[in-house]
Amino acid sequence: MKLKKIFTILLFAGLLTxxxxxxxxxxxxxxxEEIRGSYNRVKQFVTNTYGYLPSNFCNIDGAMLDAAxxxxxxxxxxxxxxxxxxxxxxxxxxxxxxxSTYYNGIHDAxxxxxxxxxxxxxxxxxxxxxxxxxxxxxxxxxEIRFLRAYFYFELVRRYQxxxxxxxxxxxxxxxxxxxxxxxxxxxxxxxxxxxxxxxLPVSYANMPGAEKGxxxxxxxxxxxxxxxxxxxxxxxxxxxxxxxxxxxAEAAYEIIGQKSELGVDLDASFSNLFGATNYNSxxxxxxxxxxxxxxxxxxxxxxxxxxxxxxxxxxxxxxxAFEMNNGTAFDWNNAAMRANPYKDRDPRFYxxxxxxxxxxxxxxxxxxxxxxxxxxxxxxxxxTGYYLRKYVDxxxxxxxxxxxxxxxHNWILFRYAEVLLNYAEAMVNAYGDINRTxxxxxxxxxxxxxxxxxxxxxxxxxxxxxxxATDFLKRVKNERRVELAFEGHRFWDLRRWKELxxxxxxxxxxxxxxxxxxxxxxxxLESRTIEDKxxxxxxxxxxxxxxxxxxxxxxxx
Numbered sequence: 001m002k003l004k005k006i007f008t009i010l011l012f013a014g015l016l017t018x019x020x021x022x023x024x025x026x027x028x029x030x031x032x033e034e035i036r037g038s039y040n041r042v043k044q045f046v047t048n049t050y051g052y053l054p055s056n057f058c059n060i061d062g063a064m065l066d067a068a069x070x071x072x073x074x075x076x077x078x079x080x081x082x083x084x085x086x087x088x089x090x091x092x093x094x095x096x097x098x099x100s101t102y103y104n105g106i107h108d109a110x111x112x113x114x115x116x117x118x119x120x121x122x123x124x125x126x127x128x129x130x131x132x133x134x135x136x137x138x139x140x141x142x143e144i145r146f147l148r149a150y151f152y153f154e155l156v157r158r159y160q161x162x163x164x165x166x167x168x169x170x171x172x173x174x175x176x177x178x179x180x181x182x183x184x185x186x187x188x189x190x191x192x193x194x195x196x197x198x199x200l201p202v203s204y205a206n207m208p209g210a211e212k213g214x215x216x217x218x219x220x221x222x223x224x225x226x227x228x229x230x231x232x233x234x235x236x237x238x239x240x241x242x243x244x245x246x247x248x249a250e251a252a253y254e255i256i257g258q259k260s261e262l263g264v265d266l267d268a269s270f271s272n273l274f275g276a277t278n279y280n281s282x283x284x285x286x287x288x289x290x291x292x293x294x295x296x297x298x299x300x301x302x303x304x305x306x307x308x309x310x311x312x313x314x315x316x317x318x319x320x321a322f323e324m325n326n327g328t329a330f331d332w333n334n335a336a337m338r339a340n341p342y343k344d345r346d347p348r349f350y351x352x353x354x355x356x357x358x359x360x361x362x363x364x365x366x367x368x369x370x371x372x373x374x375x376x377x378x379x380x381x382x383x384t385g386y387y388l389r390k391y392v393d394x395x396x397x398x399x400x401x402x403x404x405x406x407x408x409h410n411w412i413l414f415r416y417a418e419v420l421l422n423y424a425e426a427m428v429n430a431y432g433d434i435n436r437t438x439x440x441x442x443x444x445x446x447x448x449x450x451x452x453x454x455x456x457x458x459x460x461x462x463x464x465x466x467x468x469a470t471d472f473l474k475r476v477k478n479e480r481r482v483e484l485a486f487e488g489h490r491f492w493d494l495r496r497w498k499e500l501x502x503x504x505x506x507x508x509x510x511x512x513x514x515x516x517x518x519x520x521x522x523x524x525l526e527s528r529t530i531e532d533k534x535x536x537x538x539x540x541x542x543x544x545x546x547x548x549x550x551x552x553x554x555x556x557x
Contacts (some may be wrong), residue, residue, distance in 0.1 A: 018148050026435035032115060035388035039121050039133045046140045050213070052105035053288045054154065055411040056488040056539060057296055057391065060096050064312045069483070069490045070390075070503035071318040073525070075310045075380055077400045085528050091538040091556050096415070099543050102151040103165070103174075109148035110168045117141050117210035127332050132208030139214065142196040146215040146223065149192040153227055157492055158537045160553055164188055174220040175547045186231040190251070193224035197254075203263055210278060218255060218262040219286045222414040233428065235535060252423035253441045255416070256448070264416045266454035271351050273415065274391045276408040281318040291404045297396040300388045302354065302366050303381040304374035307398025312486070314353045314386040316507035316522055321481050322349035327461035332522045347458050352485050354387035356511050356518070361394035369511040369518060383525060385509035390486045413498060417452050417483055424448040424476050432469045445472065449479055500530045500533075531555060 035041045043208075063081035064241075067074035070253050074081045083089040084096075119137070120321055124130050130298045155162050162186055163177035174415055180188075197220040201207060228251040230236055232244035259265055267283040279287045301308030320330050323339070325344045332338055342355045354360045356368040367373040368385055375381050394408045427445035434446040446465055453460040465536055477497070481490060494500050508525040511518060533555025544550050 014300065017271070036119055037121070037123060039119075039129075039137060042116050042119065042137070045108070045116060046144060049105060049108045049112065049144060052101065052108075052147070052151060053413065054098075054488075055288045055290045056117075057409060057411055058292060058299060058311070064486060065488050065491045066486050069494065070315060070506055071485060072312050072314050072491050073312055073384055073506065075383065079311075087529055089538070091544070091552065093542045094538060094540050096158075097537070097540055099162075099540060100156060100157050105151045106148055107164060107168065109144045109151070110166060112144045113141065114168050135208050139199075139201060140366065142199045142220075144217045145192055146198050146200070146220050149189045149227075150159050150223055152185055153189050153223065153230075156182050156189075157230065157495075159539055160536045161185075161551065163418075163547075163550075176549060177547065178549050179551060182236055183231065186227050186236065189227040190231070191223050193227070194266045197221050197224070200351075202261065213287075213289070215286065216262075218264050219414060221251070221255045222285050222419060223260075225255060225336055225419055225422050226414075228252075230496055232426060234498045235496045242430060245426050249423055249430050250424035250440050251351060252419050252426060253443065255419050258422060259416070264419075266416055266420075266455045270455065270457050273412065274351075276393065276410070278412065279410050281415075283416045284410075284412055285416065287410040287420075288410055289408065289410045292408050293453075294396045294398075294406045295390055296409055297361075297407075299400065300392050301361055301396075301398075302368075302374040302387045303378055304367075304372075305361060305398075308455055310382060312378050312388045313382040313384045314388060314485075315384050316386075316509045317503075317505075317527070319349070319353055319355070319386060319480070319509070320507075320522075321478055322346040322352075323460065323482075327463075338520060346460055346482065348482055349371055350389075352390045352482070354389045356385065356520075360387070360389065361392070361396070364449060371514040372511075372513065375511065383508060384510055388486065392554060404411065416509055417455075418489070420448040421476065421480050421483065422453050424471070425480075428473055428476065434467055434469060435465060436473045438531065445476070449476055452479065452483055471524050495535050498535065501513060502533055504528050504530050 027209060030041055034471075035045060049290070058064060060068075061080035062073045062076075064072065065077050066072040067081045068084035074419055079096050082165060083093070091094045105439070152162075152164070160182045161179040162185065163174075163182040165174065165177055169177070197217050200215060200217045200220055202217050204211055204216070212517065225248070228244070228248040232241075232248040234240075237244050255264065257260060263282060264285060265282050266282045271276065272281055273283060278284055279289070285405060297308050299309055301310075303310040308540045319341075320332070323329055323346050324348060330337055330341070330345070342349075342357065350358070356372075357365050359365050366387065368375040368382060368387075370376055374387070376383070391409065396405070396407060423443070424445040427436065427448070431438075435444045437444050446463060450462040454462060464471070467475065477493070480493060484490070494503055505527050506525045508523050510521045510523040512521075533553065536553040538556035539552055
C-alpha cells in the first residue's frame with residue numbers, strides 16, 4: 001500500500017522558526033509501514049491535514065467571501081465570486097465547491113485515527129528527541145479529531161445534509177453513503193469538541209519545541225460554541241427549540257468563564273488583530289497562516305496607487321452600519337452627517353474601510369471623487385466609493401526604487417470577540433432578557449456586547465440596559481457586522497438567520513468635487529435577486545452522479 005502525501009502547505013513558512021509545526025515542504029511516496037515507523041512522517045501527515053483549513057483572504061478566484069454579501073463588491077465582473085450574486089451558479093456550474101475537498105480532509109483524518117495512533121516508534125527510543133516526541137505525539141489524535149469536526153462544520157453550512165463518515169471507506173462504500181441530517185452533523189461536531197477539549201493543551205508554549213499553529217483547548221471549545229450557535233439558529237432550528245439557544249449560550253460561556261485559564265481575552269488594540277503577528281494576540285484563538293507575500297496588498301491597494309489593482313470594495317451598506325462615536329446611528333438624512341460622513345465615527349470604521357480623504361497607504365490622501373486620482377472613471381477604480389483596509393498592510397510599497405518587503409498574513413478562524421458575540425446572541429434568544437444571568441452563565445448578554453464595544457482603543461459607548469430583547473438583538477447583529485467585517489462571517493450569518501433579503505439592495509457613495517467643495521450622496525449600485533434556494537449550496541451534479549443516495553438541496557434541481 002503506497003500513500004502519496006504532498007506537503008506543500010507553507011502555513012507558517014517564514015513566520016515562525018524552522019521547527020514550527022506548520023513549516024513543512026516535502027513530497028514523497030511512503031508505505032504505511034514507513035509512515036508508522038517515523039515520528040516525523042506521522043507529524044507531516046498531521047501537518048498535511050491542517051492544510052485543508054480555509055483561508056478567505058482571496059480563496060474564490062481572487063475574491064473575499066464578503067464580496068458575495070451586502071458588505072462588499074468585487075470590482076472584476078469575470079471573477080467567480082460574481083456567480084453568487086448574478087444568478088449564474090448551478091449544480092452544473094458551482095462556485096466555492098468544497099464537497100470533495102473537505103471529504104478528502106475527513107478521509108485523511110479517519111485514516112490517521114485508524115492507522116497512526118498508539119505508536120511507540122521503538123526504533124528511535126534511544127534518540128535524543130524521543131522523549132519530546134512522546135510528549136507531543138499523543139496530542140495529534142485530538143488535533144485530528146478537531147480538524148475532522150471543523151471540516152464537517154464547513155460541509156454542513158454549505159450543503160446541509162451530508163454523509164457522516166467516521167471510518168476509512170472504499171470508494172464503493174463512500175459512493176453509497178447515506179446523508180445524515182444537518183442536525184446530526186452539528187450534534188457530532190459539538191460532541192467531538194466536548195470530548196477532546198479537556199485532552200488538548202491550553203497552550204503549547206511549554207511543550208517541546210513550543211510550536212505554534214496547533215489546535216488548543218480553546219480552539220475546540222470555540223468550534224463547539226459556533227456549531228451550537230448554528231444549531232440554534234432559524235435555518236437549522238426549524239422547530240424553534242429554545243433549549244438549543246440555552247445550549248449555545250452555555251457552550252460560549254465555557255470559554256468566557258475560564259478565559260484566564262485558557263489564556264484568552266480581548267486585545268486592547270483592534271488593529272493588532274489583523275497584522276503580521278496577530279497570532280501572538282491573546283484574542284486570537286486560531287489562525288490559518290498563508291505565508292509571506294505582498295499579493296493581498298497588490299489586490300487591495302486603491303487603483304491609482306502604485307501597484308494597486310482593487311478587488312474587494314466595501315459598500316455603503318457596511319459603511320452606514322458603523323455608528324457615530326457617541327453611539328448614535330449614522331443617518332444620511334442628517335445634514336451634518338451627510339456633509340462630512342467620515343467624521344467622528346466608530347474607531348473600527350477607520351481600521352476597516354478606506355474612505356475619501358484618508359491618508360492611505362502612504363501619507364497622501366486618497367481621492368475617490370469622480371475624476372480624482374483613485375476614483376472613477378479610472379479603469380477598475382472602486383464603484384462603491386470605498387477601498388479595503390482590514391488585513392491590508394500599508395508598510396508594503398510597490399514604488400519604483402523602493403524595497404517592497406513581503407509580509408506575513410494570518411487568517412483568523414476563531415477569536416474571543418466572536419465568542420462574546422455568539423454568547424450575547426444566544427443568551428437574548430434563550431431568555432428574552434438582556435440583563436439575565438443564570439447559574440451556568442454568569443455574564444449577561446448586555447455585558448458581553450459592551451465588553452466588545454468597550455475594548456481599549458475602541459471605547460464605543462455601552463448599549464443601554466433598557467433595550468427590548470428585539471431591539472437588542474438588532475444591535476447584536478449589527479455589532480457582529482462591524483466587528484467581524486471581512487472575516488468571513490456575514491455570508492453565513494445572513495443564511496443562518498434566514499435574512500438574505502437584507503442583502504438585496506447594494507449601495508455606494510457618489511462623491512463629487514466642485515472647486516474645493518466635496519459632496520457625498522448615497523446611491524443604489526445594484527439590486528440582487530434573492531431566492532430561498534440560496535440558503536444552501538447546490539451539490540454538484542458530479543457528486544450526485546457518483547452517489548445516488550445524495551439528495552439535491554431544494555430549488556437546485
